[in-house]
Every structure is written in structure tokens, then in C-alpha cells.
Amino acid sequence: MTEFGFIDHIRERFGSLPDNGFEGIGDDCAVLPLGGGESLLFTADLLTEGVHFLRRTTSARELGAKSLAVNLSDIAAMGGRPVATLLSIALPADAAGAWAEEFMEGYRSLSEEFGVALIGGDTTASEGGVTVNVTAIGRAADSCIKRRSGARPGDVLLTAGVLGESGAGLRDLLEGRCDTPHAAVHRSPRPQVAEGLWLGTRDEVTAMMDLSDGLASDVRHIMERSEVGADIDLERIPAAPGVDLRTAACAGEDYKLLLCASEAGAEGLIEAFRTRFGTPLYPIGRITGSRELRWCDHGTPQPLDWQGFHHY
Numbered sequence: 001m002t003e004f005g006f007i008d009h010i011r012e013r014f015g016s017l018p019d020n021g022f023e024g025i026g027d028d029c030a031v032l033p034l035g036g037g038e039s040l041l042f043t044a045d046l047l048t049e050g051v052h053f054l055r056r057t058t059s060a061r062e063l064g065a066k067s068l069a070v071n072l073s074d075i076a077a078m079g080g081r082p083v084a085t086l087l088s089i090a091l092p093a094d095a096a097g098a099w100a101e102e103f104m105e106g107y108r109s110l111s112e113e114f115g116v117a118l119i120g121g122d123t124t125a126s127e128g129g130v131t132v133n134v135t136a137i138g139r140a141a142d143s144c145i146k147r148r149s150g151a152r153p154g155d156v157l158l159t160a161g162v163l164g165e166s167g168a169g170l171r172d173l174l175e176g177r178c179d180t181p182h183a184a185v186h187r188s189p190r191p192q193v194a195e196g197l198w199l200g201t202r203d204e205v206t207a208m209m210d211l212s213d214g215l216a217s218d219v220r221h222i223m224e225r226s227e228v229g230a231d232i233d234l235e236r237i238p239a240a241p242g243v244d245l246r247t248a249a250c251a252g253e254d255y256k257l258l259l260c261a262s263e264a265g266a267e268g269l270i271e272a273f274r275t276r277f278g279t280p281l282y283p284i285g286r287i288t289g290s291r292e293l294r295w296c297d298h299g300t301p302q303p304l305d306w307q308g309f310h311h312y
Contacts, residue, residue, distance in 0.1 A: 007025065010025065011024075011025045011026070021033065026148065026149075026225055027078060027147050027148055027149075027209070027225075028043060028074040028075075028077040028078050028148075028209050028210060029041035029042055029043040029074055029075060029077075029078050029080070029138065030042045030043070031078075031145065033142065037141055037142050037143065038139060038140070038141055038142060039139070039140055039141075039142055039145060040137060040138070040139060041075055041078055041080045041137065041138035041139070041140055041145075042135065042136070042137055042138075043071055043074035043075060043135070043136050043138075044071070044133060044134065044135045044136070045067075045070045045071050045074070045133070045134055046131070046132070046133045047063070047066070047067050047070075047131070047132045047133075048129070048130075048131050048132075049128070049129030049130045049131065050129055053066070054173070055095070055099075055129075055130065057173040057178050057183075057187075058173075058187050059102065059106075059187075060095075060099045060100070060101075060102035060103040060106065061102045061103065061105055061106035061109075062106060062187045062188055063103055063106065063130075063132070063187075064102070064103040064104060064105065064106025064107035064108075064109075064110075065106040065107065065109060065110040065188060066106075066187065066188060066189060067087075067107065067132045067134050068085065068107050068110045068111060068116070068134060068136075069110060069188075069189050069190065069191045069255070070134075070189065070191070070212065070253075070255065071085065071134045071135070071136035072110075072114060072116070072136060072191035072193055073189070073191040073192065073193075073210045073212070073255040074136065074210060075136055075138035075193070075196070076191055076192050076193045076195065076196025076197070076210065076257065077146070077196055077208055077209045077210035077257060078138070078140065078145055078146055078147070078196070078200070078208070079140050079144040079145050079146045079196055079197065079199060079200020079201070079208065080138030080139060080140035080144075080145070080196070080197070080200070081139055081140065081193075081197055082114055082116045082136055082137070082138045082193065083115075083116060083117065083137055083138060083139055084116060084117045084118070084119045084136075084137045085111070085116055085117070085118055085119070085121075085134055085135060085136045085137065086118075086119060086120045086121045086134070086135040086137075087107065087118060087120075087121035087132070087133075087134055088121045088122040088123070088124075088132075088133045088134075089103075089121070089122075089123055089124075089130070089131070089132050089133070090123075090124050090125065090126035090130065090131040090132075091123070091124075091125065091126055091130060092125070092126045092127070092128065092129060092130065093125070095130055096125075114191075114193055116136075140200065141200075144197075144200035144201055145200065146199065146200055146205055146207060146208035146259070147207060147208075147225070148207055148208075148209050148221050148222045148224075148225040148226065149207065149225040149226050150206040150207040150226065150260070151206055151207040151222050151223075151226035151228050151260040151287045152206060152226070152228065152260075152262075152287060153228055153287055153288055153289040154262075154263045154286065154287065155206055155207075155260040155261060155262060155263060155266075155286070155287040156260065156261050156262075156263060156266035156283050156285075156286060156287075157219070157230060157232065157258070157259075157260055157283070157284050157285040157286060157287060158258075158259050158260070158261060158266070158270070158281045158282055158283050158284065159211070159215070159238060159256050159257070159258055159259075159281070159282045159284055160192055160195050160199075160256050160257040160258075160259065160273075160279075160281055160282075161192070161238070161254070161256035161257075161279070161282075162238045162239065162240040162241075162243075162248075162256075162282075163211070163215060163237065163238055163239060163240060163243070163248040163249070163251075163254050163256065164239050164240045164243035164244070164247040164248030164249075164251055164254070165181075165182050165185040165186070165240040165243060166182075166185055166186040166189065166251065166252070166253040166254050166255075167186075167214070167243070167247045167248075167250070167251020167252065167253070167254075168182040168186075168240070168242065168243045168247055168251070169181075169182035169183040169184065169185050169186030169187070170183075170186050170251070170253070171247075172186075173186065173187075182240075182242070182243075186253065189253060189254075189255040190255070191255060192210075192255070192256065192257050194277070195257060195273075195277060196208070196257060198273075198276060198277075199257065199259060199273075202261075202265075202269060202272075203265070204261045204262050204264075204265030204266065204268065204269045205259050205260070205261055205269070206260045206261065206262060207222050207225075207226060207259065207260040208257060208258070208259040208260070209221060209222060209257075209258055209259075210255055210256070210257055210258065211252075211254045211255060211256050211257070211258050212252060212253060212254075212255060213252045213308045214249070214250045214251050214252045214254070214308030215232070215237070215248070215249050215250070215258065215284075215308065216249050216250045216293075216306045216307055216308035217250075217252075217307065217308025218258055218308060219232070219258065219293060220293060222258070222260065222287075223291070223293060226287070227291065228287050228288065228289060228290075228291065229287070229288040229289060229290035229291045229292045229293060229294070230285055230286070230287055230288060230293050230294070231285050231286050231288055231294045231296050231301075232249075232284055232285035232293070232294070232295055232296065233284060233285050233296050233297075233298070233299075234249075234295055234296065234297050234302065235297065235298060236282065236283060236284045236285065237249055237282075237284055238282040238284070246306065249295075249306055249308075250306050250307065250308050251308075252308060259281075260287055266283065269281065270283070
């Protein structure tokens with residue numbers, strides 16, 4: 001069973017239980033309406049040594065910041081403001097002293113940057129490697145929450161940054177090149193919190209998520225939830241400098257925002273985003289009614305069976 005198949009199985013098995021007011025599995029965050037036009041957002045991410053990171057290539061401080069950053073990215077993907085986290089960590093004996101202190105310094109530094117409180121969690125010993133689990137909590141006006149389910153045929157598909165740096169960086173790390181710029185990006189992702197908050201206020205944005213498993217996988221989540229298809233233009237995918245096209249399309253952990261914008265509003269959104277942040281939004285294709293993902297070269301579909309990143 002694939003990772004996404006397992007998630008679908010969980011959704012089905014628990015679908016008959018009361019939701020107690022939550023909007024649950026299916027978006028980057030669960031949503032709990034508070035009343036008064038505002039909701040809380042909840043998300044959790046797990047990082048496991050040997051699967052998501054290697055201690056020999058990633059410092060404790062970097063891992064502390066990254067474990068928080070990937071959760072803040074989920075809050076940003078729904079147009080929310082992160083406000084608090086819970087941290088649980090399992091530590092083997094050789095990571096329980098100075099390593100753990102450095103990890104917490106990295107976690108605290110990013111918490112301070114984004115004004116996020118650490119309000120609880122758990123610690124335990126580990127007979128294996130380090131395991132980190134973070135639950136992040138955000139707040140958002142109901143009118144600003146962006147889901148994966150709002151895309152419509154004709155919408156423009158955009159990314160809020162170049163792609164593939166993290167995937168190229170992981171390759172560098174695995175090949176022993178730990179000091180490359182791409183390796184640094186992989187170890188220290190930057191959540192697009194300000195961008196997500198701003199995009200949440202924009203009526204032109206119909207759907208949004210973050211790119212954690214790669215464009216080739218993540219766009220399928222929007223397709224499934226919105227019951228649409230997508231045509232992605234290969235020549236418009238913003239591959240980072242020095243990154244090949246397939247890595248840009250398929251590698252994970254970019255943590256850039258992937259969004260859909262109405263056809264009528266996309267051009268104005270792109271201009272306003274550049275004015276606000278000094279960086280571009282990249283239009284990479286269109287939402288279609290076909291329920292298929294097609295990779296196109298200057299409008300001509302190509303026989304590519306590209307898949308994104310899976311954790312197992």
C-alpha cells in the first residue's frame with residue numbers, strides 16, 4: 001500500500017465517526033470553526049531519522065528549525081497565521097545532551113522569528129534514531145481559508161517560487177557533498193508564511209497547498225479534491241538554477257506554495273504579488289475538466305509518467 005493509499009484507507013475507516021465540528025482529512029490542515037468568522041487550523045508532521053534526515057549531514061540546529069518550518073508551511077498553505085506548536089521528540093542516548101540543546105535552539109530561533117509559542121509536547125528515549133513530531137496551530141478568518149477543493153476548469157496553476165533545489169540538495173547530501181547551496185536549501189527550508197497570509201486575502205485564489213511531496217504528486221491532491229484535471233507546461237516549470245526539469249517536477253520538500261487563480265484574475269494577482277514581495281508567481285499550466293494530469297510541451301501532451309516523492 002502506498003502512503004497516499006494508506007491515508008485514503010484511514011479516511012474511509014474513520015469517516016463514520018463524529019467529526020465534532022472539525023473539517024478533517026483532505027487539506028494541509030484540519031479546520032475547527034470558532035464562530036465569529038474565524039477558525040483554528042491544526043496540522044502535524046513527523047520527521048524520522050534515516051527517512052527524512054541524516055544526523056551526519058544535518059546539524060541539530062538545522063533540524064530543529066526544519067521540524068518547525070515544515071509545519072508552518074502547512075498553516076501558510078491554508079492562508080493562516082501560525083500561533084502555537086506542540087513538540088514531541090524521541091532521543092537516543094547519544095542525542096540527549098548537547099545535541100538536544102542545539103536542536104531546541106534551532107526550534108526556538110524560528111519560533112521567535114514567526115511569533116509562535118511552544119505550548120507543550122512530550123519527550124521520550126529512543127532505542128533507534130531521532131524522531132520528531134510537531135503539531136502546529138494557526139488562526140484564520142473563515143473568508144481567507146484556502147482549500148484544495150476550490151479549483152475550477154480554466155483556472156491558472158501557479159507556484160510561488162522556483163522548484164527542485166531541495167531535491168538536488170538531497171542528492172548532494174547523499175553523495176557526500178554537504179556544502180553546496182542546494183544542500184543548504186534542503187536542510188533549511190523557508191516557510192512562505194507572509195505569502196500564504198497575503199494570498200489568503202485574495203479572492204482570485206481558488207485553491208492552495210504547499211509543495212512537500214513534489215509538484216507531480218501534490219497537484220494530484222488538488223485534482224482529486226476539486227474533481228478536475230491539470231495541464232502542466234513543461235517549458236514553464238520554474239526549475240531552480242542548476243536543477244534538471246524532472247527534479248523540479250518530481251522531487252519533494254520545496255515547501256513553495258502551489259495555487260490556482262481564476263483566469264480573469266491571474267494576471268493582476270501576479271503583478272500584485274511581485275509588487276508586494278519582490279518575487280514572481282510562476283504560471284505553469286491550467287486546470288481542466290478532464291480529471292487527468294497531462295505534461296505538455298508547448299501545448300502538446302507528452303507520454304510522461306512522472307511521479308512525485310513518497311515517504312515509503
